[in-house]
Amino acid sequence: MVSAVILAAGSSARMGAVNKLLLPFRSKTIIEIVTENIIASGIEEVIVVLGYEGRLIQAALQHLPVNFVNNSWYEKGMTTSIQQGIGIANGNGYMICLGDMLKISPAEYASLVIFFENTYSLDPACICIPACNLQKGNPVIFASGYKEAILQCAFMEGCRDIVQSNKKNLYLLEMSTDHVLSDLDYKEDYEKLL
Numbered sequence: 001m002v003s004a005v006i007l008a009a010g011s012s013a014r015m016g017a018v019n020k021l022l023l024p025f026r027s028k029t030i031i032e033i034v035t036e037n038i039i040a041s042g043i044e045e046v047i048v049v050l051g052y053e054g055r056l057i058q059a060a061l062q063h064l065p066v067n068f069v070n071n072s073w074y075e076k077g078m079t080t081s082i083q084q085g086i087g088i089a090n091g092n093g094y095m096i097c098l099g100d101m102l103k104i105s106p107a108e109y110a111s112l113v114i115f116f117e118n119t120y121s122l123d124p125a126c127i128c129i130p131a132c133n134l135q136k137g138n139p140v141i142f143a144s145g146y147k148e149a150i151l152q153c154a155f156m157e158g159c160r161d162i163v164q165s166n167k168k169n170l171y172l173l174e175m176s177t178d179h180v181l182s183d184l185d186y187k188e189d190y191e192k193l194l
Contacts, residue, residue: 002113004043005085008099009051009074014185019053021099029060033102041109049081077156097139103179115173116141130180131172137180
C-alpha cells in the first residue's frame with residue numbers, strides 16, 4: 001500500500017498575499033481538486049500536512065476521507081512537512097505530493113502507484129520518480145525503508161540528498177504529459193490556468 005502525503009503547509013510567499021492552495025478553480029479550491037484526484041486514484045491512506053492557514057485548508061477538505069497532521073515548523077522548510085507526514089504513514093511507500101499540482105489526473109497518480117508496486121517487488125529500496133522527456137517531476141515515491149533517513153534529513157528543502165545518494169535505486173516512469181512538471185508558484189501560473 002502506498003500512503004500519499006500532501007504538502008499543504010507552506011505560505012506560498014511567491015504568489016503574493018494569497019494562499020495559492022485556497023484559490024478558486026472550477027468552483028473548488030486548488031487543494032480540493034488535488035486531494036480529490038489523489039483519492040480518486042485509489043490511494044487509501046491520504047495524509048494532508050497543515051501549517052500556514054491550516055484551519056482554512058482543513059475546512060476546505062473536511063468532507064474528504066483524509067488524515068490531517070499539523071506541522072508547527074513549516075516555516076523552516078518543506079522537509080519538516082514531509083517528516084510530519086511520513087511520521088504517521090503506514091504504507092510500504094510514501095508518495096510525496098505537492099498541494100498545487102492540480103493538472104495530475106487520477107489515472108496518472110494510479111499509474112505511478114502501479115509502477116512503484118511493481119518496482120518495489122523487485123527492489124524494496126526503490127525510489128520512483130515520474131518524468132517527462134527525461135526531466136524529473138513530482139510526486140516522488142520513496143520505499144518505506146527510507147523512513148528513518150527522511151526523518152533524520154537536515155536539508156530543509158526536500159529529500160534530494162537521499163535521492164542523490166541512492167542513484168542505483170532510482171527508477172523513472174516516463175509520463176505522456178508534462179503534468180508532473182507543472183505546479184503553481186506565481187500569479188502568472190494561476191492566470192494561465194484561468
